[in-house]
Amino acid sequence: MTEPLLDIRNLSVTFRTEDGLVRAVDGVSATLQQGETLGIVGESGSGKSVTMMTVMRLITDPNATFEGEVYYKGVDLLALPQDQIRSIRGAGISMIFQDPMTSLNPVYKVGWQIAEQIREHEKISKQGARARAIELLTSVGIPNAAERVDNYPHEFSGGMRQRVMIAMAISCNPDVLIADEPTTALDVTIQAQILKLIRKLKSDYGTAVVLITHDMGVVADMADRIAVMYAGRIVEQGTQRELFYDPQHPYTWGLLGSIARLDRPRPRRLAAIPGQPPSLMRLPAGCAFAERCAYRFDACETQQPQLLDRLGTGHLDACLLSEQRKHAIRTRTVEPELVEETP
């Protein structure tokens, strides 16, 4: 294994709020290899966005404190001064966001907004940047790009705007593209098109992708490796195969209960697992998922499970259940469903 492109080590993010400390991210470690796609899944509020925004140093809240390191090509991004992080943002690592309706500035033409980013990172004339913008818009499948380049965001549909966002994100050939729920705000057919586009970028440019999503179907399609987040921690991490064929954590089992059949439209949200995630201000002493877990036992309430390679295969999970017990449970409940769902 070569040195990873992105190496998040023991990252924690805490927000000081009026009601107390909110531990939004709690000791997250993850790596991203060249050209790889890492899927991050988890319920709303589990810290997916905060984690990746921290990587980009996009959290501007003065009440946030960060611990840990984020190495990108061997440099710790969290320790980098502002002017140096800027040269990485948009050029080395780009990000696209959930809501294409609000992610573009309404008062500037889309071509101008793309050119603005190119001109920030490269020495290129205005016309040159504009020509590149037109090329990019064409490459993300916007018809009539030479004309559309002078349109304002409100003149595009949601799907088209997300294409514009993607064109902007790839304009400086980044090594890493972070896509934070890029399709959640779009309807099903447009979703599929956007995912297809991201896959094409991966194969054309070898861009590594971090894909944040609620949708197990999407990660099944797109991700090489998957991290499952719950209450600010990664509770399970493994290859796509491992996670879908041999899930170890009861929370993942719950999420997989929600996997959509491939012959039916995908659900927008993860299936409801009964109960609520704990307040990030008062995390329990033991396993954060224990309260909602059908298989909890005494130790779960008192002992914080570590994310460990319990199987010895590089497939990590943070559950205290013994292997035998998990096996017993899964042959009873999870396995039959999974066989039916296997692609």
Next chain:
Amino acid sequence: MLAVLTFIVRRSLWTVVVMFVITVVVFFIFFKTPGVDPARALAGRDPSPQVLAEVRQQLGLNRPLWIQYGIMMKKIFITRNLVSYSDQGELIIPEIFAAAPITLSLVFGASVIWVVAAIVMGVAAARLRGTIYDPVLMILALIGLSTPVFWLGQVVILITQVKLHSSIFSWVQLGYTPLTQSPVKWFEGLIFPWITLSILYIGLYARVLRANLLEVQNEDYVRTARAKGLSERRVLLRHTLRTSMITFLSLFGLDFGALVGGGAILTEVVFGIHGVGFLTWESLTNLDLPTIMAVVIYGAFFIVLANALVDVAYAWIDPRVRPT
């Protein structure tokens, strides 16, 4: 392009309609308020019977309503020979036209000061959020916002004309000199009235802008701008401030219009600047109804005009409301 043109034409026509309605309303208020004899009201204090008869005759008060309205409008807009009776023989419309550039000078200078100062203060406060400077700046703005102009004007006069007149402020000669005559004198005479008038607006606009900036700062597209690798400075100026200016600008247009329309009464009176506001004040104290009527129409016109300009500027600054 055609769409823009039709938009402007439509907006202009609408402006004309609104102005017409204003003249009708003003006409009715002054001429048709039940129990008020317009001749008596317009003829000044204690008119002699001859003057009254003359006024009746001149305004056609025994003729049909629409002719009365027509005569009035003709006197205001075409022959411009509406006469102020309390100030015997003074032609009102030329008087207003003479006062307008004075008011314009006052308001223009003040608005330059207040726009620049408010942007600096608002941006500084928003950027310094979380430090002690932000609340300090906002309290200063609040003080500016709540300082009465007549009091502030008096203090300024006291300082520049009495206390320190023989030393640092010896160059200050309050009063209006036309710009075309002597730009230096124009500036010297107006600089303190400008400052006095602008203080209130600096406070108001700085607070509005700060609130707007803080709101826009949380917009997704500002995060996008940062994710693009732009400098904080560029994010602020080209993205956050640019969209915050939409509210700022529309507010500005309306205030500017109202001030040019005679809203700077207090400043003009305190500093003895003979602009439209001063004229309004004079006519009010003399109960000089023809002048009041003309000034009201003039002021209303400026506000309507400013409204129309704001609409056009709005479309220019915000593509979402641009006609397509």
